Amino acid sequence: MAVYTHLSADDLSSLIAHYDVGELVSAKGIAEGVSNSNWLIETTGSDAARKNGGGARYILTMYEFRIEMRDLPFFLGLLDLLADKGCPVPRTIHDRDGASWRKIGDKAVALIEFLPGVSIDRPQPEQARSVGKALAEIHLAAADYDSRRNEMGLASWQELTDQCGPEGLAQIDPALPAIVKDALAYLTANWPAGLPQGVCHADLFPDNVLMLGDRVSGLIDFYFACTDFFAYDLAVTHAAWCFADHGRTFRPEISTALMAGYESVRPLSEAERAALPILARGAAMRFIATRAYDWLNTPADALVTRKDPMDFARRLQFYAEQGAKAFAGV
Amino acid sequence: MAVYTHLSADDLSSLIAHYDVGELVSAKGIAEGVSNSNWLIETTGSDAARKNGGGARYILTMYEFRIEMRDLPFFLGLLDLLADKGCPVPRTIHDRDGASWRKIGDKAVALIEFLPGVSIDRPQPEQARSVGKALAEIHLAAADYDSRRNEMGLASWQELTDQCGPEGLAQIDPALPAIVKDALAYLTANWPAGLPQGVCHADLFPDNVLMLGDRVSGLIDFYFACTDFFAYDLAVTHAAWCFADHGRTFRPEISTALMAGYESVRPLSEAERAALPILARGAAMRFIATRAYDWLNTPADALVTRKDPMDFARRLQFYAEQGAKAFAGV
Numbered sequence: 001m002a003v004y005t006h007l008s009a010d011d012l013s014s015l016i017a018h019y020d021v022g023e024l025v026s027a028k029g030i031a032e033g034v035s036n037s038n039w040l041i042e043t044t045g046s047d048a049a050r051k052n053g054g055g056a057r058y059i060l061t062m063y064e065f066r067i068e069m070r071d072l073p074f075f076l077g078l079l080d081l082l083a084d085k086g087c088p089v090p091r092t093i094h095d096r097d098g099a100s101w102r103k104i105g106d107k108a109v110a111l112i113e114f115l116p117g118v119s120i121d122r123p124q125p126e127q128a129r130s131v132g133k134a135l136a137e138i139h140l141a142a143a144d145y146d147s148r149r150n151e152m153g154l155a156s157w158q159e160l161t162d163q164c165g166p167e168g169l170a171q172i173d174p175a176l177p178a179i180v181k182d183a184l185a186y187l188t189a190n191w192p193a194g195l196p197q198g199v200c201h202a203d204l205f206p207d208n209v210l211m212l213g214d215r216v217s218g219l220i221d222f223y224f225a226c227t228d229f230f231a232y233d234l235a236v237t238h239a240a241w242c243f244a245d246h247g248r249t250f251r252p253e254i255s256t257a258l259m260a261g262y263e264s265v266r267p268l269s270e271a272e273r274a275a276l277p278i279l280a281r282g283a284a285m286r287f288i289a290t291r292a293y294d295w296l297n298t299p300a301d302a303l304v305t306r307k308d309p310m311d312f313a314r315r316l317q318f319y320a321e322q323g324a325k326a327f328a329g330v
Numbered sequence: 331m332a333v334y335t336h337l338s339a340d341d342l343s344s345l346i347a348h349y350d351v352g353e354l355v356s357a358k359g360i361a362e363g364v365s366n367s368n369w370l371i372e373t374t375g376s377d378a379a380r381k382n383g384g385g386a387r388y389i390l391t392m393y394e395f396r397i398e399m400r401d402l403p404f405f406l407g408l409l410d411l412l413a414d415k416g417c418p419v420p421r422t423i424h425d426r427d428g429a430s431w432r433k434i435g436d437k438a439v440a441l442i443e444f445l446p447g448v449s450i451d452r453p454q455p456e457q458a459r460s461v462g463k464a465l466a467e468i469h470l471a472a473a474d475y476d477s478r479r480n481e482m483g484l485a486s487w488q489e490l491t492d493q494c495g496p497e498g499l500a501q502i503d504p505a506l507p508a509i510v511k512d513a514l515a516y517l518t519a520n521w522p523a524g525l526p527q528g529v530c531h532a533d534l535f536p537d538n539v540l541m542l543g544d545r546v547s548g549l550i551d552f553y554f555a556c557t558d559f560f561a562y563d564l565a566v567t568h569a570a571w572c573f574a575d576h577g578r579t580f581r582p583e584i585s586t587a588l589m590a591g592y593e594s595v596r597p598l599s600e601a602e603r604a605a606l607p608i609l610a611r612g613a614a615m616r617f618i619a620t621r622a623y624d625w626l627n628t629p630a631d632a633l634v635t636r637k638d639p640m641d642f643a644r645r646l647q648f649y650a651e652q653g654a655k656a657f658a659g660v
Contacts, residue, residue: 002332003361008451009541025446025542028370031333031359040358040370042446116355116372121338211339212355 003029003037004064018095020046037062057114062107069108074147075222076100085141089219090115117210117217125257126214132261134216139230142199150226157289168296179313183285192275200233202226205240231272235279239315247314256329277323284316333359333367334394348425350376367392387444392437399438404477405552406430415471419549420445447540447547455587456544462591464546465567469560472529480556487619498626509643513615522605530563532556535570561602565609569645577644586659607653614646
């Protein structure tokens, strides 16, 4: 959660000059993003906006780690498609040559629409219902997105935890090596096939949702978006929203509202519903894997706070114990 | 340069409700401030602003370290006075009870007007001229400010470097203990008295000045403001603006413009002009002292980047060698 790169006012003005957004008025590095640096930029606005007396705000994102430039067209094109379909996602601002991203030095940057709203720490049911609806809406809206990627599937969970090794996992928690081994064996043997799939956000945590009251004003940070089962994306969102106290407390009223919101737009098939428990165990495993890897590979002086993999080991256990009851409604 | 404290959307909304600024629309932690956490806040605006269709932006500052609550009235009252006099400083927003600051938990927070502009890394002469003018303007505008404080004078430089000790200073650079000892002896023996004094910003580095082109749109971060010689404040600003390459390169054209800008508003007396070389050596010593202390006392995993005291040891040497020539103009 930091700004990793210093951009001078001259750097920013030079960049902005490539876009029809007017002149630079303000730029503040913002404390968001783990793999990116982000600035909240204000300009005098496009020629059109300026005639109406309006300025404009944007998020400037610099891709620092993890994201491959070859994936940027997938992410940024997806934002444009979803915005065109009326989903509350930030539009990519294209430069005067039509490009959705540029480079500063050897790093890629994109200028993205600023959306209002704040992230909610402890959601209320009406907010979870809105999030469920918004998730289903992007699933439907992106149905004909013809670009594909998925690098965060089961194979990657195995690979990341292999790289940690049993000793590394045991450093985090003595129980973790066995939890991971059993979970991966179960998931590999039982992972479903043939479910409806398409573009998934795959990381829809509360801090990636902007809200105004009960309304979703923005879905952001699509940098884990991928092609996968829709129901897996719902399971990820369920794991991300329906627990408190670091995975210790399940919030059934949030689960019920999230599921109802989703199904009000895109009802689940019987096969999807039956698969939810294992998909949720997979979702928990996915965050155990990346958090464990980051836990062991984040330098002590890094600018980010490490997240505890055990928060998701608790969820994994909950989903294994509860099965379909976790999604049954209150 | 980080946000040290997490404030939830609920925390922020509860706070905002105490002010006539409308409802929370957006909040982004910004990567500014070493002793503070800061958020760029957008609201629906005051009742008056909302009637005109306008929202409003503010900086929310939480005072984390270093600043004593007893000093807040000095800083925040100063902002109000200077804004009233037309200086480009952010106004403090008072709550419905008229208070200029509130508490969240045990920490003080203030809501401050947002000002446009960007900080300049490498100033041009016209920009330095504007900064000189703006500095002189705050000196004149605050002439009748009846509140006083100064905790960053010669005695504190001695104290901070004593706390570092010769061994600590030598860890930073083998030459530093002798540089500090000689400088403090010289300054103590020769520090001037009786110069015109009043409210000084005392930390007017480029990152505390917002500019739109050549115009100063904001002077910010008054948390080292104090009662001292005006010419000392000019010397601090000179040391902060007129060097490049970490103090290795003097930029005479910036010096000339800064001095001319200042004197276009408030001409220096002969005594002030004669004192500038020693005041500048004092200014350099002040930043050597705080940077050395922070260098030795900042944990390796802190969220701030340590600043090299030697950047100001070079300036100290320059001012000692050049004397009045450093301010003579090109």
